[in-house]
Amino acid sequence: MTTALTTREEQAARLDAADPLAPLRERFLLPGDVVYLDGNSLGPLPAAVPAALADVVSRQWGTDLIRSWNDNGWWEAPLRIGDAIGSLIGAAPGQTVAGDSTSVQLFTALSAAAALRPDRTLLVTDPGHFPTDRYLAQAVAERRALEVRRVPPADLAPFLAAEGARVAAVSYAPVDFRTGELYDMRALTDAAHRVGALVLWDLCHAAGALPLHLDTLGVDFAVGCGYKFLNGGPGAPGYLYVARRHHEAFETPLTGWNGHADPFGLSREYAPAPGIARARIGTPPILSLLALEAALTVFDGVDMADVRAKSLSLTAFFLDCAGELLAPLGFAPVTPSDPARRGSHVALRHPHARRLARGLADRGVIIDMRAPDILRFGVNALYTTHQDLFSAARRLLDVTREAPQGPPPPSSGPVT
Amino acid sequence: MTTALTTREEQAARLDAADPLAPLRERFLLPGDVVYLDGNSLGPLPAAVPAALADVVSRQWGTDLIRSWNDNGWWEAPLRIGDAIGSLIGAAPGQTVAGDSTSVQLFTALSAAAALRPDRTLLVTDPGHFPTDRYLAQAVAERRALEVRRVPPADLAPFLAAEGARVAAVSYAPVDFRTGELYDMRALTDAAHRVGALVLWDLCHAAGALPLHLDTLGVDFAVGCGYKFLNGGPGAPGYLYVARRHHEAFETPLTGWNGHADPFGLSREYAPAPGIARARIGTPPILSLLALEAALTVFDGVDMADVRAKSLSLTAFFLDCAGELLAPLGFAPVTPSDPARRGSHVALRHPHARRLARGLADRGVIIDMRAPDILRFGVNALYTTHQDLFSAARRLLDVTREAPQGPPPPSSGPVT
Numbered sequence: 001m002t003t004a005l006t007t008r009e010e011q012a013a014r015l016d017a018a019d020p021l022a023p024l025r026e027r028f029l030l031p032g033d034v035v036y037l038d039g040n041s042l043g044p045l046p047a048a049v050p051a052a053l054a055d056v057v058s059r060q061w062g063t064d065l066i067r068s069w070n071d072n073g074w075w076e077a078p079l080r081i082g083d084a085i086g087s088l089i090g091a092a093p094g095q096t097v098a099g100d101s102t103s104v105q106l107f108t109a110l111s112a113a114a115a116l117r118p119d120r121t122l123l124v125t126d127p128g129h130f131p132t133d134r135y136l137a138q139a140v141a142e143r144r145a146l147e148v149r150r151v152p153p154a155d156l157a158p159f160l161a162a163e164g165a166r167v168a169a170v171s172y173a174p175v176d177f178r179t180g181e182l183y184d185m186r187a188l189t190d191a192a193h194r195v196g197a198l199v200l201w202d203l204c205h206a207a208g209a210l211p212l213h214l215d216t217l218g219v220d221f222a223v224g225c226g227y228k229f230l231n232g233g234p235g236a237p238g239y240l241y242v243a244r245r246h247h248e249a250f251e252t253p254l255t256g257w258n259g260h261a262d263p264f265g266l267s268r269e270y271a272p273a274p275g276i277a278r279a280r281i282g283t284p285p286i287l288s289l290l291a292l293e294a295a296l297t298v299f300d301g302v303d304m305a306d307v308r309a310k311s312l313s314l315t316a317f318f319l320d321c322a323g324e325l326l327a328p329l330g331f332a333p334v335t336p337s338d339p340a341r342r343g344s345h346v347a348l349r350h351p352h353a354r355r356l357a358r359g360l361a362d363r364g365v366i367i368d369m370r371a372p373d374i375l376r377f378g379v380n381a382l383y384t385t386h387q388d389l390f391s392a393a394r395r396l397l398d399v400t401r402e403a404p405q406g407p408p409p410p411s412s413g414p415v416t
Numbered sequence: 417m418t419t420a421l422t423t424r425e426e427q428a429a430r431l432d433a434a435d436p437l438a439p440l441r442e443r444f445l446l447p448g449d450v451v452y453l454d455g456n457s458l459g460p461l462p463a464a465v466p467a468a469l470a471d472v473v474s475r476q477w478g479t480d481l482i483r484s485w486n487d488n489g490w491w492e493a494p495l496r497i498g499d500a501i502g503s504l505i506g507a508a509p510g511q512t513v514a515g516d517s518t519s520v521q522l523f524t525a526l527s528a529a530a531a532l533r534p535d536r537t538l539l540v541t542d543p544g545h546f547p548t549d550r551y552l553a554q555a556v557a558e559r560r561a562l563e564v565r566r567v568p569p570a571d572l573a574p575f576l577a578a579e580g581a582r583v584a585a586v587s588y589a590p591v592d593f594r595t596g597e598l599y600d601m602r603a604l605t606d607a608a609h610r611v612g613a614l615v616l617w618d619l620c621h622a623a624g625a626l627p628l629h630l631d632t633l634g635v636d637f638a639v640g641c642g643y644k645f646l647n648g649g650p651g652a653p654g655y656l657y658v659a660r661r662h663h664e665a666f667e668t669p670l671t672g673w674n675g676h677a678d679p680f681g682l683s684r685e686y687a688p689a690p691g692i693a694r695a696r697i698g699t700p701p702i703l704s705l706l707a708l709e710a711a712l713t714v715f716d717g718v719d720m721a722d723v724r725a726k727s728l729s730l731t732a733f734f735l736d737c738a739g740e741l742l743a744p745l746g747f748a749p750v751t752p753s754d755p756a757r758r759g760s761h762v763a764l765r766h767p768h769a770r771r772l773a774r775g776l777a778d779r780g781v782i783i784d785m786r787a788p789d790i791l792r793f794g795v796n797a798l799y800t801t802h803q804d805l806f807s808a809a810r811r812l813l814d815v816t817r818e819a820p821q822g823p824p825p826p827s828s829g830p831v832t
Binding site for chain 1 (some may be wrong): 445447450452454457458460461465466469470473474476477478479481482483484485490516517518519520523543546547548550551552554555559641643649650651652653654669670671672673674676679680681682683684685686697698699700701702703704705707777782784786787
């Protein structure tokens with residue numbers, strides 16, 4: 001085992017030394033005593049954020065006050081930042097808006113999709129979809145007398161062959177939030193389109209982690225959060241993408257005044273703004289929104305293909321470590337070894353997942369777990385190193401060997 | 417006129433010298449060269465915010481990272497800050513949640529109110545209600561096959577006498593956002609309740625400006641924003657109050673995972689959290705939310721009755737100045753002179769309102785205007801002085817006398 005460890009440690013050092021993206025780590029303020037592998041839950045603090053936010057607070061809010069809505073571009077922020085996110089997800093400008101939580105954006109997207117297919121009665125989601133996607137699909141379905149069908153992505157084609165003509169929309173995520181499995185966005189999008197259904201993608205675990213091509217694939221709707229691989233800060237505003245071809249027809253259920261065609265005209269009746277602006281809803285949380293904007297500068301000059309290549313190198317290395325070092329201790333990988341089917345985190349199954357995650361945290365390795373038994377190791381090519389992953393594997397080995405092997409302890413509060 | 421000016425200036429100085437709340441101005445970082453009378457649109461920067469937010473960013477996010485959801489109280493923030501707002505609006509703890517925009521909270525409140533009165537078909541709003549209140553009422557009405565009736569508060573009693581049995585909910589604001597008129601919340605609430613209707617109050621222009629007594633009045637729902645008299649920063653999260661007696665029955669239309677009974681259990685079906693927590697929706701914008709929390713400390717130890725007394729002194733003084741100095745130049749007050757019917761801003765009507773607001777801004781007096789012809793002068797007893805208002809009146813006199821009297825120019829962009 002000592003030899004295996006030494007070999008892996010040397011391999012990690014070699015891979016990091018040859019990493020062309022290594023200098024990007026300087027764009028983050030990572031605490032020195034921590035190996036952070038939970039950026040798929042909360043991205044770390046980009047170095048550009050503190051000064052940018054201090055300027056927003058002290059100069060823009062404190063000194064320029066209300067005038068900042070015009071003079072410092074607050075009013076345009078949801079569309080400007082939407083476009084910045086758009087450039088990371090393959091969306092041309094004018095189709096993405098940022099401002100509300102992913103859950104609220106999901107409600108808009110699902111409602112709008114259903115309204116565009118009024119004669120169809122089914123809404124398809126993944127049974128393994130993140131809870132909020134499932135809950136909002138159910139809520140929208142109940143309001144519109146639709147039926148939710150939970151169909152795993154692998155079963156979509158046969159399902160559509162039988163029921164496709166009744167499907168209004170398919171709501172999936174490219175990356176399974178637990179297993180880290182990456183689905184074939186193009187194949188699934190095409191399959192839905194062939195039967196006349198619309199497609200909504202939840203990009204929470206994909207945007208900023210791998211190249212996305214919404215326009216090229218002809219995706220209809222997409223949503224995502226700002227706080228995972230986009231590093232926008234805790235609860236950073238989510239975003240909504242609506243393909244331009246739907247802009248004339250799409251209806252927002254949340255007809256807030258910011259989305260009005262003439263928001264300052266104070267007119268009596270709601271008239272939607274042209275384009276994606278109609279999805280603006282209310283006044284957005286500017287401090288959080290502008291922190292996200294500053295955070296997005298970590299992607300300046302970065303090619304997402306390079307990000308993807310390094311991400312795959314990182315996850316492959318960790319899966320190799322896990323197979324060699326951890327499998328004998330009861331760890332089972334649930335993330336596919338096929339790189340084409342792997343997102344940007346690795347999930348290992350272990351019956352003592354919760355206790356082990358805590359043990360790792362005590363040793364300065366931050367990961368997370370998803371009930372009941374999944375440990376998630378998130379990598380972000382912008383700052384994660386192979387040596388981080390080696391440290392995590394070695395310390396997990398230590399924690400597993402040293403810890404008492406009792407029953408899993410009960411949860412003592414939220415870990416998000 | 418010179419004598420009148422001198423007299424008013426001396427009066428302002430006397431009133432300020434006798435003001436027991438004068439020291440509270442130190443709790444704000446107001447730019448020295450500006451008279452800020454637009455806190456009813458965007459409250460100024462509280463002195464406590466920059467350091468608090470820097471701590472949230474650098475220590476809580478930067479160093480503690482994901483652990484802050486537990487260790488720094490992020491998870492509880494919407495309820496904790498909801499309670500802090502609750503203490504300003506007469507709501508006992510556990511009935512108020514903060515996190516989403518006022519528009520989103522309105523959607524929840526209107527939907528929930530309608531669902532609690534399923535056999536009734538009318539939704540009553542004020543024709544002068546803020547646009548987003550009207551648009552969301554229309555949106556909810558369309559979804560639930562209700563009819564919106566626009567009834568001015570002054571006409572509510574006769575309307576209810578005729579149609580009361582059909583009214584599901586009455587949605588009003590205590591303070592008219594244009595005129596500054598304050599309505600009788602108790603009388604209107606009681607009138608609605610007598611016919612079995614529910615009451616929703618939009619507190620945007622009231623919370624933090626005057627004492628409110630939601631629990632005592634038996635109000636059913638309330639919403640409001642965090643960025644006006646609560647000084648929480650641009651787009652600061654709004655809040656939703658739901659009276660405890662409705663907690664068992666109320667249904668949220670936006671069934672986000674943060675409002676689930678077991679949010680980290682990842683269960684398949686939505687099960688609402690007990691109490692107000694079910695209205696949490698998605699992950700809230702923590703940076704904006706914790707800035708709001710720091711901002712609310714400006715109310716520490718402050719009696720809202722004192723705030724109200726000073727606010728009335730300020731608006732009375734300005735109305736007196738306007739009557740004496742400005743009326744001859746074509747300014748007509750639209751805010752009631754009766755203190756019982758006055759909120760915390762004064763509105764003057766003038767055909768050149770837009771140009772005059774700009775002229776005042778050029779002279780360092782920040783107010784706002786509402787199309788087509790209303791100038792709003794907002795006062796906040798925590799920092800506004802009588803001398804601020806004297807300066808505003810005097811400079812408005814100058815601007816009006818000096819400016820060319822052409823036709824009103826077209827709008828050149830949003831002023832919020």
